[in-house]
Amino acid sequence: MLRIYRESFPRVALVVRNLGGGPDQARDLFHDALIIYFEKRRSGSLEINSSETAYLTGIVRNLWYRQFRNQLPVSPLDASGEEIMYYEEDRQAEYLVTSGLNQFLRTAGKKCMELLQAFYYEEQSMQEIASQFHFSSARSATVQKFKCLEKLREQLKTSSLYAEAFA
């Protein structure tokens, strides 16, 4: 990650400057682009026909236009599905967090969230998770994963979002 950062960030910063942005915007957009890049690489949906830097620069451009779309009379370049999804998902989740979900992290515990992230975000197999979290088998890890998910779901029920949606 350090290597990609060192190699690609100066180029991205140059692009953001040419678009009219500052160093903070360049850093934030680059971080978002790197996350999208790593997620795509992990899921096997990454198709690069150019260098990593050129690819990241392309994502940053799309994110830039996406972020400032409402301020522009015409959007010069449309963001791709994944990039739109990235912001939409985060916006919804951010709302959930501000609706009191931090409580889950305090009550259900760090280990539960780590286990859920290992499966649902890092896409590790249940076998790998069993070994990493010291479960006797993949099946016990699966049961624990659903127990953690159940806790999170229960916590969500107490959020204001739930009340709004299902009242």
Added chain:
Amino acid sequence: MRKPLLDMETTERYLFNRMTDQEKKGFTVRLLTEPGLYEQMVLQQCSYRLIRYQARQEQKQQLERIHTHLMEDPEFSRLLHQIFQ
């Protein structure tokens, strides 16, 4: 596994599109007829979003640390200052 967990497992296979057409039809009927099941499915979908969001926040913190680390390198820092001068 107890029934609520088994329902979660089934819901997960539905949400991640890992069901056969036949299973999907059956589950869709359950969603329409079983009280509370649809609501549980929506909550489960929100839970996945939240997990992803939390993981992304942690990755962003890691990237912030890398940024700070690289900015301590005079050459890297100078290059960036030149770009935004």
